[in-house]
Amino acid sequence: MVEKVFRWILTLVGLVLGYAVAEILIKLDAVNRFIVSGVYHLGFIALLMIFLGIIFYVISPYIIRLIFKVIEMLEVPIQKIPTNDVILAVLGLIIGLIIANLLVSPFSKFLTGSTILSVIASAVTLILNIVFAILGIDITLKKKEELYNVFTFLKRFSKDKKGKSESKIGISQPKILDTSVIIDGRILDILKTGFLEGPILIPSFVLEELRHIADSSDNLKRARGRRGLDILNSIQKEVSLKVEIIEKDFDNIQEVDSKLLKLCQLYNGKIITNDFNLNKVAEVQGVPVLNINELANAVKPIVIPGEEMHIHIIKDGKEAGQGVAYLDDGTMIVVEGGKKHVGEAVNVVVTSVLQTAAGRMIFAKLKNVS
Incomplete structure (x- = not known):
């Protein structure tokens, strides 16, 4: 059906083109020496239209x-481009064309005095449109991170103006999962409890990293x-x-x-992790x-300190004379x-407690031992 519609459209194009060519030839006196004006001109136009239409x-x-x-050749690479980038490229294209035409319009009336000037004006207009269209696309794509941040700021600004009562029930910050916290597994139980609000975002590059680990030749890595x-x-x-896979990549x-x-930073979200190094780097960058x-x-x-506990010592400690025990939650004593x-x-009897980002350690001494 689509091919038939296109075929009749192209046939119509041929008819219109035949009419245009016939008019040009008549105006240039290219056919007047062979035919006389009047009905023969109409016949010539009709004949040329039918000829090109066929x-x-x-x-x-x-x-x-x-x-x-x-279209098929262009479709594959275009599908790999993120939707946000396509929208920004179109926006840059439109802005570039607007600027090009604004630059040309003041001089267009001075370049229509003769055929040569009209040709020059058309060529200059075409070149400026192409140049500024390419510049518009290039600049918007290179500055896309800054533009995303501007849009994010505008969204936050508009939300702030809605008032305190509305902001309390507004959309919460997205939570972005990293590879380590997904492999760890505890995040599933935490999300089930409902203590965290969504949406939960899973980047495509994290998913790809999980696939690489799952395909590893190392048994432990493959299992993880x-x-x-x-x-x-x-x-x-x-x-x-709401759980969403984000295709955005850098x-x-x-x-x-x-x-x-x-x-x-782009989505104004929070990272959920158990990676100590990522945690420190994020703090430095204000994430x-x-x-x-x-x-x-x-x-x-x-x-x-001073609390009594009943424990089962299972092994020697690192220092001389020390013993090590564990609570049910894995805390080392x-x-x-x-x-x-x-x-x-x-x-x-507990003597002290050491709290770190990696965990908690309890130091104790035997009861009734001075």
Whole structure:
């Protein structure tokens, strides 16, 4: 059906082109020596229109196939371009064409005095339109990060003007998951509890990194990668929050952590991670981070110096005479003088608690031992 419509459109183009060519030939007196004016001119015009219409009708299938091939060749690379970039490129194209025509319009009336000047004016107009169109596209794509930040600022500014009552129920900041927190798996249980608000964003480059890990020749890495993909699948199916795969990528940035930070700034979101180094770099760059390890430490039972505990010492400590035990949540307890009680259940008294981003350590001594 589409090919038939195109074929009749091209036939119509041939008819119009035949009319235009006939008019030009008549005005140039190219055919007046062969035919006289009047009805013969109309016959000449009709004959040329029918002639070119038939030609275009005959060759239209080849033209249509050529057009479809060109479209197919352009479609593949265009589909790889993010939608935001396409919109910005079109915006830059429009701005460039507007500027070019604004520059040309004041001089156009001075360049229409003769045929030569008209040709020059047309050529200059065409060149300026092409140059400024390319400049518009190039500048908007190179400055796209700044433009994204401007749009983000405008969105935030418009939200701030709506008032306090409306802002309280507004859309929350997006939460962006990194590779480590997906493999870790605890994020699934946290999201199920409803303590976090969405949307949850999963960058395509994080998904690609998980695929590479899952395809690794190393058994441990392969298991971790497949676990991450399973967790991701469970998040998409079991979590009530909006979960979205973001196709945005940064070709000029190689490291995944740097891409995450850039994406977080772009979407005005927060990174969810348990990577200590990423957490520190994000703090330096002013990017908000939700660290799963810090959350786990925050919800552990509070232990204060002087509190008594009944524990089971399972191994020697690093220092001489020390023994090591663990709570049910994995918290390590270092017991002074506990080496000789390895394998035994003993009562201890907490002496101090060391809190770090990596976890919590409890130091204790045996009860009734001075």
